[in-house]
Amino acid sequence: MELEKITGRSYADACGLAHALELIGERWAPLVLRELSLGPRRFSDLRAALPGISANVLTQRLGDLEARRLVERRTLPPPASVQVYQATEWALEASPILCALGRWASRSPLHERTHPVSAVAIMLSMRTNVDMERIGDFAGTMAFRFADGDYFARVRDGKLEIGVGEPAQADAVVTANPNELKPVLYGGAPVDQLDIAGDRAVARRFFSLFSLPPSLSAD
Amino acid sequence: MELEKITGRSYADACGLAHALELIGERWAPLVLRELSLGPRRFSDLRAALPGISANVLTQRLGDLEARRLVERRTLPPPASVQVYQATEWALEASPILCALGRWASRSPLHERTHPVSAVAIMLSMRTNVDMERIGDFAGTMAFRFADGDYFARVRDGKLEIGVGEPAQADAVVTANPNELKPVLYGGAPVDQLDIAGDRAVARRFFSLFSLPPSLSAD
């Protein structure tokens, strides 16, 4: 099977970057990977998380990514018996690189921060924008309840762990939509504007760990 | 000025990665940045280095990148008086991230390593694929004379520096085209198949510093 058949147009360039673009350079592809980087998702999860992608483009992207060994299609065991899409181990290795690219781009004067974000995006942004030096000896576990699922962030031993699902024991539980988190994480908005159950002091400390890199002047 | 006017289609997603795609997600854009990441280049340099890009598309990409503050157009002082395109400082910060993406992609079973590479691509690949642990206390300077320009690689103090132009004092001078370097750098081909003037022992040691990450099995 020739590469062009799989990737559409070839750059005919042996440079790894050119091949990266053949793998994930098509529109939406990196965002699909982003949505898969915390765990498997269903077709409709992806559609809901990617504002504006159309069903036919998502179908095609998932098929492309599967052919390129970045995504695997799995059917969950009964009684669920639903099909999910899962990033391969190798695809997950690209995730921190894509996050770094996102952090780089967030300095752009053209960056429109008022757009909505998905649950996965805001959780990944914590991993990307945490200031390790501010962690110190802080430890705590935050649970996040979004309309489309539960996530957690656990700080321990100077590290931040992000995951899907209900954490073992949460110090505080935030019920919100992802957009409401943005101003508190990155806009200096007061933590109290969030719906938080549990230890609000832990929550306050937790939210103080994050900051965006400096914006370039818009001129 | 609205973002959509600058970027074409918007993802309407506040995630930094989505914005990165709005900035450099269009076809050829990252490869144009790659070509600019070791210094300013002329239009025709870019055309020559990017196999298959049409003048048409290159003009548009350069204009897009300029509007997004990733590229600046400069006119060199007389007597040259020619126009060159230069990556902004911020754009250069994306370079290591794009290199990391290239290294990640190079593990793909679909990666076609027989395609040609540009001079800048092969020089950047050294920065990307050098094994720091192998440097040890080795020091040496290699000059590379390609048809379209001179480059150098200097190893010193456990670090590798890549640059454009003639180095101060080279231990060895390699005259080749970029494709001929590939098998020696990454394919275990003998250094002696290259046209090398100067200290061949330094050259041999130098070329032994590089290796690609392991390929995934093609199944």
Next chain:
DNA sequence: CCGTATCCAATAAGATACTG
């Protein structure tokens, strides 16, 4: 030679409707 502009054909993306 250095780009730009224009025209055309091939692809890719988007919107919408539809099927199991």
Next chain:
DNA sequence: CAGTATCTTATTGGATACGG
């Protein structure tokens, strides 16, 4: 819900021609 099918629009690439 999980996709297909179909149609329309946008983007890309290639060729060619044009001005500095």
